[in-house]
Amino acid sequence: MQEYCFGIDVGGTTVKMGLFRTDGELLEKWEIPSHTENEGAAILPDIAKAALGKLEERGIDKKDVAGIGIGVPGPIDANGVVPHTANLGWGYKEVTKELTELTGLPSKGGNDANVAALGEMWKGAAAGHKSGVMVTLGTGVGGGVIINGKIITGAHGAGGEIGHIHVDDEVPGACGCGNHGCLEHVASANGIVRLAKWMLEQNAVKTVLDPETMSAREIWDAVKDGDTFACEVAERFGKYLGLALSAVAGTADPEVFVIGGGMSRAGQIVIDYIQKYYVKYVFRGCRDAEFILASLGNDAGMYGAAKLVIEE
Amino acid sequence: MQEYCFGIDVGGTTVKMGLFRTDGELLEKWEIPSHTENEGAAILPDIAKAALGKLEERGIDKKDVAGIGIGVPGPIDANGVVPHTANLGWGYKEVTKELTELTGLPSKGGNDANVAALGEMWKGAAAGHKSGVMVTLGTGVGGGVIINGKIITGAHGAGGEIGHIHVDDEVPGACGCGNHGCLEHVASANGIVRLAKWMLEQNAVKTVLDPETMSAREIWDAVKDGDTFACEVAERFGKYLGLALSAVAGTADPEVFVIGGGMSRAGQIVIDYIQKYYVKYVFRGCRDAEFILASLGNDAGMYGAAKLVIEE
Known part of the structure; x- marks a missing residue:
């Protein structure tokens, strides 16, 4: 070799x-x-x-x-x-x-x-696992499905296009892909800001967040500070991810979900919100799938x- | 050999x-x-x-x-x-x-x-394809995911448990698995009857169907006869399947979906309702996945x- x-x-x-x-x-x-x-x-x-x-x-x-x-x-x-x-x-x-x-x-x-x-499956957070799904929460929502150490590429190169699973019928506007209600549209770094703005339009509650300038990072900081509105946004974010990943589990049943991308820097709290709804929606046999934060950062693609x- | x-x-x-x-x-x-x-x-x-x-x-x-x-x-x-x-x-x-x-x-x-x-992938409707997903619409909703000729068994034996993908937040009652809103609960042969009864409870419209005794077969016969209510039930059934299968495509991106089980005997019309919503919800790259009826009937499992x- x-x-x-x-x-x-x-x-x-x-x-x-x-x-x-x-x-x-x-x-x-x-x-x-x-x-x-x-x-x-x-x-x-x-x-x-x-x-x-x-x-x-x-x-x-x-x-x-x-x-x-x-x-x-x-x-x-x-x-x-x-x-x-x-x-x-x-x-x-x-x-x-x-x-x-x-x-x-x-x-x-x-x-x-x-x-x-x-x-991440080879040398990162999920090393040692045979099957896993990575979700990258960045500007968009990317995904990759690995089964027995191999990428599920898909018939149209669209294996693991988790960001375009349909999860919402309310937040207006089209996703970059042209569809409506995609996970990416409401749960990426841009998406969670879009979601928060829309929720404030529906119901103008008190919050530390500035509706004009808030970023994904500020939303997660506000969640950690216990801001009631920010926590509601995080619940809805968790529901969207939990729904999408439970459908992924109903298809591929991985051992582990790896959460990466810029938004994962907010840490374990992101997983906590996702896993709460994942466990609610997923087929019971898949409930004990592990959720872990990515560890290779921007080097994951090179690896x-x-x-x-x-x-x- | x-x-x-x-x-x-x-x-x-x-x-x-x-x-x-x-x-x-x-x-x-x-x-x-x-x-x-x-x-x-x-x-x-x-x-x-x-x-x-x-x-x-x-x-x-x-x-x-x-x-x-x-x-x-x-x-x-x-x-x-x-x-x-x-x-x-x-x-x-x-x-x-x-x-x-x-x-x-x-x-x-x-x-x-x-x-x-x-x-079905080997000697049935999808012979010649490398990757495919079969959905069995019977008493329950079963599923199987085949990639490069191999079954995706999953980490907990739950690969292809498509029947327990969450698709509904309205129809009451728990699925046999214990969860709520599973595809099986609202789109199996029993599920579509449950769905139709609930829809009639919400809105008692005129229909040829007898709410007490109707079967999945009678519902599909009524759809073919143009019964307005039955067609509404079929739309909702199609939406549930389209949603679930678009999430499956966003994970595994198969070449083909094979629709089997007792309810598939109603024929192409079942596919038409599913595909209408599949195309609406799925990532665009996966839109041209084929939908075909199973051909091996009860022999598929032996094959x-x-x-x-x-x-x-």
Whole structure:
């Protein structure tokens, strides 16, 4: 077995590059800019150049490298083909094929939320578990489903699109995906602010929160301070997540749920609100699924991308 | 590769026995009674006797038999262990181990709804697909999720427990599982009758249906005859299924949904009502998932059980 591999997490602003040992040790990480102009034509060549340069710098032979795993912000199929990724400027792109042509190394690809889930399952909060679901509560709500150590990619690259499970019929407006009532619309960092504003419009109660300027962080701080209104918002947030994750459990019945993303920095209290409603709604056999906070932070995607190219 | 195998579907009243070729041809099927008295102690010995007797009758050598696959009505883990199966009188039982001891043949087990799904994927309506979800609309609502040809069993044997996804906050009463608002409670054959009665209590409209005696079949017949109330019931049924299956798609993103069970005999109209709401609620990338009616009827469980013991 080869000793090294790369785990690459491509974002709209920067590309996170990781050089790993195939036992999972992260040897070095660094970032390069994502050049999304010109339909993102330079992104893969830039990655290839950075990876090959790193091998040269360290005197590592290509034959000792298992491959380059890459996570991208959008759907990518089992053959490493992206139909379209708005954030990167890409249209149709054979990502892994191109990366292999540029580097001479094997390449595998995955959706960023899915590879983050794989990373947390491999070396993060859920290490040691065989099956788990990660929910990333950030600007949006991302998800990844891992069964027996493998990503459920889905027939349309939409496996683990937990953020677009329908959970609400009241809060107005369309989700970024075009649907109404998606989990992401009411429970992401933007969503919980949207939810709180709408709840205040329905019923103008007293709160420490400023309806004009409040952020997700301020809402959770107010929850911790016992603000009655903020706690009501958190209850509703917990109900939405509990509903969605109980449906996920009724499908895939994972051992563990990993809660990550910026909003998870509020800590265990976020899990407490989610788990309260999860336990209420879920099939009884699944009640004892564990809930844990993610531990790899922004490195999860690199870890999971690296894992893609490591054989069991 | 061996030429023969058995697929066994154990029910509360009868055991369906199937002798298969390992290419999937059902050579012979027959039934034996399920002796559930005495904690179901005779069930596995009866099955073993019937299987071995069939080999003798046909002059088939055990070494030409790949194994015995068995589907049971309840949770069963990856090691073939059942914690408890009320329908059969069983307490804790090492089903496949016992069956192997009794027959000298390899054995694998699965939950009945899961093996029915596997059967439909292998030789039924969804043959040729790699991933699919089967929903069985019978007395209850069963489900099975198949990804890359394998059952998602789940950490607690509850993979594919679609019937207990929460979809309703209005229809009163508890589901058989103890929860409230489960899909099964409002969309099984019993559930749709419960739903219709409750809707009539809310609003006593004119209908050809007799609120005291109506059955699921009569409701669907009335839908086909254009009865306004029956059509409203079907809309609500479709909404419940569409909601649940869109959440399933947001988790596993299958190529195809197979609709089976007694209520599916009403035909394509059942799919039409489900798909209308599925398309409304599901993440757009999953909208073109196929919906098809099951084709193996009561034999699906035997087929799927047989598939369990056939190597790829």
